[in-house]
Amino acid sequence: xxxxxxxxxxxxxxxxxxxxxxxxxxxxxxxxxxxxxxxxxxxxxxxxxxxxxxxxxxxxxxxxxxxxxxxxxxxxxxxxxxxxxxxxxxxxxxxxxxxxxxxxxxxxxxxxxxxxxxxxxxxxxxxxxxxxxxxxxxxxxxxxxxxxxxxxxxxxxxxxxxxxxxxxxxxxxxxxxxxxxxxxxxxxxxxxxxxxxxxxxxxxxxxxxxxxxxxxxxxxxxxxxxxxxxxxxxxxxxxxxxxxxxxxxxxxxxxxxxxxxxxxxxxxxxxxxxxxxxxxxxxxxxxxxxxxxxxxxxxxxxxxxxxxxxxxxxxxxxxxxxxxxxxxxxxxxxxxxxxxxxxxxxxxxxxxxxxxxxxxxx
Amino acid sequence: xxxxxxxxxxxxxxxxxxxxxxxxxxxxxxxxxxxxxxxxxxxxxxxxxxxxxxxxxxxxxxxxxxxxxxxxxxxxxxxxxxxxxxxxxxxxxxxxxxxxxxxxxxxxxxxxxxxxxxxxxxxxxxxxxxxxxxxxxxxxxxxxxxxxxxxxxxxxxxxxxxxxxxxxxxxxxxxxxxxxxxxxxxxxxxxxxxxxxxxxxxxxxxxxxxxxxx
Ligand SMILES: Nc1ncnc2c1ncn2[C@@H]1O[C@H](COP(=O)(O)OP(=O)(O)OP(=O)(O)O)[C@@H](O)[C@H]1O
Ligand SMILES: [Mg+2]
Numbered sequence: 001x002x003x004x005x006x007x008x009x010x011x012x013x014x015x016x017x018x019x020x021x022x023x024x025x026x027x028x029x030x031x032x033x034x035x036x037x038x039x040x041x042x043x044x045x046x047x048x049x050x051x052x053x054x055x056x057x058x059x060x061x062x063x064x065x066x067x068x069x070x071x072x073x074x075x076x077x078x079x080x081x082x083x084x085x086x087x088x089x090x091x092x093x094x095x096x097x098x099x100x101x102x103x104x105x106x107x108x109x110x111x112x113x114x115x116x117x118x119x120x121x122x123x124x125x126x127x128x129x130x131x132x133x134x135x136x137x138x139x140x141x142x143x144x145x146x147x148x149x150x151x152x153x154x155x156x157x158x159x160x161x162x163x164x165x166x167x168x169x170x171x172x173x174x175x176x177x178x179x180x181x182x183x184x185x186x187x188x189x190x191x192x193x194x195x196x197x198x199x200x201x202x203x204x205x206x207x208x209x210x211x212x213x214x215x216x217x218x219x220x221x222x223x224x225x226x227x228x229x230x231x232x233x234x235x236x237x238x239x240x241x242x243x244x245x246x247x248x249x250x251x252x253x254x255x256x257x258x259x260x261x262x263x264x265x266x267x268x269x270x271x272x273x274x275x276x277x278x279x280x281x282x283x284x285x286x287x288x289x290x291x292x293x294x295x296x297x298x299x300x301x302x303x304x305x306x307x308x309x310x311x312x313x314x315x316x317x318x319x320x321x322x323x324x325x326x327x328x329x330x331x332x333x334x335x336x337x338x339x340x341x342x343x344x345x346x347x348x349x350x351x352x353x354x355x356x357x358x359x360x361x362x
Numbered sequence: 363x364x365x366x367x368x369x370x371x372x373x374x375x376x377x378x379x380x381x382x383x384x385x386x387x388x389x390x391x392x393x394x395x396x397x398x399x400x401x402x403x404x405x406x407x408x409x410x411x412x413x414x415x416x417x418x419x420x421x422x423x424x425x426x427x428x429x430x431x432x433x434x435x436x437x438x439x440x441x442x443x444x445x446x447x448x449x450x451x452x453x454x455x456x457x458x459x460x461x462x463x464x465x466x467x468x469x470x471x472x473x474x475x476x477x478x479x480x481x482x483x484x485x486x487x488x489x490x491x492x493x494x495x496x497x498x499x500x501x502x503x504x505x506x507x508x509x510x511x512x513x514x515x516x517x518x519x520x521x522x523x524x525x526x527x528x529x530x531x532x533x534x535x536x537x538x539x540x541x542x543x544x545x546x547x548x549x550x551x552x553x554x555x556x557x558x559x560x561x562x563x564x565x566x567x568x569x570x571x572x573x574x575x576x
Contacts, residue, residue: 050479077481087476091494091570101480133570149480159479 001028001189002049002157007058009044009214018044019214021058026206028156031183031190033204035197036237041214042193046159049191050079062157077101080150080158080188084165086142088134094120094145095130101153119148122182140171147179151186161193176203197238201226201245209234223249243360244325252327252341253320255359257349260338262287265306272301283336286311290346295336314340320348328356365540376529376544383525383552386515390447391508394454401455402462412463419456427453427514431521441522450514454507461503465496498571501564505557512553516545526552 003026009019019041026032034042047053048060051072060067067075088097095116102112120130123144134142143164150158164172164179180203183190194200200207201222208219211233218230226246229235238245261276262285276284276298284301286293286309294311301309316330318341330339331353338350369376401419405412422430430449438445469492477487519527526545533542565572 052475052479073478073481073483075481076479081476081479083472083476083479085470085472087470087472087479089473089477089491091491091568100477100482104481135570 001030001063002026002191003059003061004045004049005059005061007045007048007055007060009041009048009053010056017056017213019048019055022210022214022216024208024216024219026189026191028189029187031180031192031203031205032208033192033194033200033206034208034210035194035200036210036217037212038195040210040212042195042210043161045210045214046161046191046193049157049159050076050081077104077153078155078157080153080155082146082150082158082160082163084162086134086146086166088142088145088149090134092133093130094125094132094134094137097134097145098148098152100149101155105153115152119152122151123148124178139167140175143167143175147182151188156189158188158190160190162195163192164199165194179203198245198248201249209237244328246360247328247356248323248325250324250359251320252318252322252324252339252351255324255327255351255355257341257351258355260340260350261285262292262347262350263306264288265293267306269301269303269306272306273298276301285340285347285350287347292317292340292342292347316340317342319343324351324356324359327351328353331356363539364543365538368538368540369544376548379524379526379528379545380548380552382523383512383515383527383549386443386446386450386518386523386525387508387512387552387556390450390511390515391454391504393447394451394458394507394511395504397451398455398458398462401459402466405459405463406466415459416456419452419459422452423456425452427517428520431517435521443523445521446515446518446523450511450518453514454511457506457510458500458503461499462496465499465503466492468499469495494568497568498564501560501567505560508556508560509553512549512556516549 002024004022004024006021006023007019008017008021010017022041022045024032024045034045036042044053048055049062049067051067054068062075062079089100092100098116098119099112102115107115116130117127120127125141125144125148129137129141134145137145143166146163150160164175167175176199192203194203204222206219207222207225209217209225211217217237218225218234223246225234226238226242226249229238229242235242261279261281261283263272263275265286265288267275272284276282282298283295284298285295286306292314294313296309296311314336315334316326316339318327318330318339320341320343327339327341331337331351338352340350341348401415405415427449430452431445434445434448438448466488473491473495474487477491478484482490515523515525516527516530518525519531526548529541529545529548531545533539533545
């Protein structure tokens with residue numbers, strides 16, 4: 001979908017290139033994050049794709065066409081663009097901002113109106129905000145308008161330059177999650193610039209790690225980059241918590257689960273004690289026809305039927321699609337030292353710290 | 363002290379002078395705006411031109427008005443409207459060019475870049491983004507230019523033009539306070555009214571700025 005071949009950019013008067021013979025192939029429908037230290041040429045690379053900056057040499061294709069062969073303003077109308085400062089037009093209402101590109105394309109009034117309504121719903125903007133001016137919105141709402149505006153003309157490609165950089169961490173995480181879901185539904189090709197490695201590996205289906213001077217150090221799936229950094233620069237950039245970052249990308253379902261010290265509530269106290277002994281456990285999990293009821297300390301398992309006990313709830317119950325990083329967190333914070341996993345059909349099993357560690361070292 | 367009878371019997375003349383005074387002022391500011399716009403476009407397009415343009419308009423601004431009228435008489439003739447207009451217009455240029463250029467430059471880069479990134483042509487960005495956002499600064503310049511010009515028009519009587527200046531000149535000549543006051547107070551009132559009208563125009567033309575302040 002997007003192809004950069006040996007692209008170099010030397011700014012006038014600069015003694016070295018901002019981007020040096022960068023080749024990058026971005027297949028259709030991928031979510032590619034460009035990440036690297038400040039000043040490494042991420043923004044320059046992005047802006048060369050929509051010709052806000054023209055390359056010194058090399059070739060850039062979007063949808064099979066050389067961008068240099070197209071009128072810049074026509075090229076740009078077919079590419080969504082979101083920047084960190086959002087860049088909403090302060091003198092236009094939210095509605096008018098979202099309608100910018102459709103208007104440039106000459107859509108009729110009804111179609112624009114319908115599209116604006118659709119877009120604002122898509123990004124979760126209330127209809128009551130449409131008449132407001134950008135200065136009357138919160139930072140998070142402005143970012144949403146920026147995304148809605150970029151998507152309004154349904155461009156196949158979306159370029160985003162630190163789009164969630166200006167909002168606080170909680171709102172950012174929320175927007176990231178929402179945007180990733182949106183991307184899954186819309187199937188656009190996204191190029192997303194960030195300097196935050198966590199954001200890069202969480203959002204991207206592929207991650208391009210750039211070094212100063214726009215040198216591409218590694219370009220691969222995030223799991224692969226975390227598992228096998230290509231060189232020292234990449235491992236240093238991934239930082240100390242590389243293992244944890246990998247866990248964040250792995251679903252609980254990818255790990256082998258243990259059944260653990262768990263019995264059906266119909267079991268006898270003797271059977272229950274045998275299970276606890278076999279696991280060396282000082283607690284017992286109780287199931288009712290496969291449904292997880294909770295757990296009780298070993299001391300409470302006496303002679304009376306298990307059904308008479310009052311099980312305590314597990315504080316954290318994971319779903320198979322949750323990450324192993326969450327599982328690890330559950331293990332280290334729970335009294336029982338395990339993370340329990342429950343799916344649609346009920347109890348699936350549990351993970352302890354050894355199991356989680358095995359997944360990284362494998 | 364004030365001869366109300368004289369005022370009452372000369373209402374027609376006063377009204378006519380008011381219209382003339384307003385006509386000269388509006389014409390001068392209008393022409394000034396057009397010329398300043400052209401100069402500003404040049405200054406915005408070629409950054410190096412901004413210095414020379416403000417230098418020349420600055421020099422024009424500092425020439426005493428009486429002297430400027432005198433220089434222009436041989437060019438256009440003693441009673442030509444253009445003798446007056448050229449002088450009046452040249453006093454508006456500095457303030458208008460400065461405000462137009464500052465207004466356009468104050469539009470945040472990221473707004474212009476986002477507009478470009480969405481596929482607006484440069485001409486469209488200027489018309490639909492930069493100009494509207496520069497409006498408050500431009501109107502601020504027009505207010506100063508208008509008030510200054512309304513004051514200066516009182517002097518154009520010395521090159522044979524009408525307006526309030528005639529009352530002032532004649533009133534002083536005849537030591538007739540009422541007539542001189544009619545000219546003076548008329549010019550002051552006109553300046554205040556025009557200034558308020560421009561403020562109202564700005565508010566109407568920039569609803570986004572108004573609501574934010576509210
Ligand atoms: N318009 C310009 N003129 C001259 N040099 C520029 C220009 N834009 C960027 N540069 C230089 O090019 C290099 C790369 O800049 P770029 O903005 O692409 O970095 P970045 O990776 O986006 O950094 P950041 O994470 O800080 O946004 C920097 O050294 C920068 O100073
Ligand atoms: Mg950048």
